[in-house]
Amino acid sequence: MTVQNEIPSNSFQSTGDNEFQLDYYVHEIEELLITLDGAIVAPNLYTIQYGTLQDYNGAKVIFEVPITGTLVITRNTSLERVSSYNNTLNNINASTLNNDFDRLYRIQQEQKLKVDV
Numbered sequence: 001m002t003v004q005n006e007i008p009s010n011s012f013q014s015t016g017d018n019e020f021q022l023d024y025y026v027h028e029i030e031e032l033l034i035t036l037d038g039a040i041v042a043p044n045l046y047t048i049q050y051g052t053l054q055d056y057n058g059a060k061v062i063f064e065v066p067i068t069g070t071l072v073i074t075r076n077t078s079l080e081r082v083s084s085y086n087n088t089l090n091n092i093n094a095s096t097l098n099n100d101f102d103r104l105y106r107i108q109q110e111q112k113l114k115v116d117v
Contacts, residue, residue, distance in 0.1 A: 008075035008109050018063040025106065026050060026059035026075060033076040034061065037069040077107050 006024040014020075026032060029048045034041040049060040061073055083100050 012071040016066040
């Protein structure tokens, strides 16, 4: 899978909405940093619906209750290695390796966003 060139952040001016469509890839809920009027929103206040756009891209953030204010949702991939390879077991497969490269590319997109802002 190739990683699309995307801006991993969306900003919304909400007036009582509770569903927000993201136009970038989200792998898991822990990757999102959500703020409402500048304050971090606790993850227990929303759920994520993955793959809501074409090609399993995008996600939808769904709050339990409608919210009002400026909502900023940014992908924030953790800087940690999640895969380990052991050549003696010959367990390097293309899918796992591609996922690792995709993860690095997503982190680069997030770093570019921080530099451009």
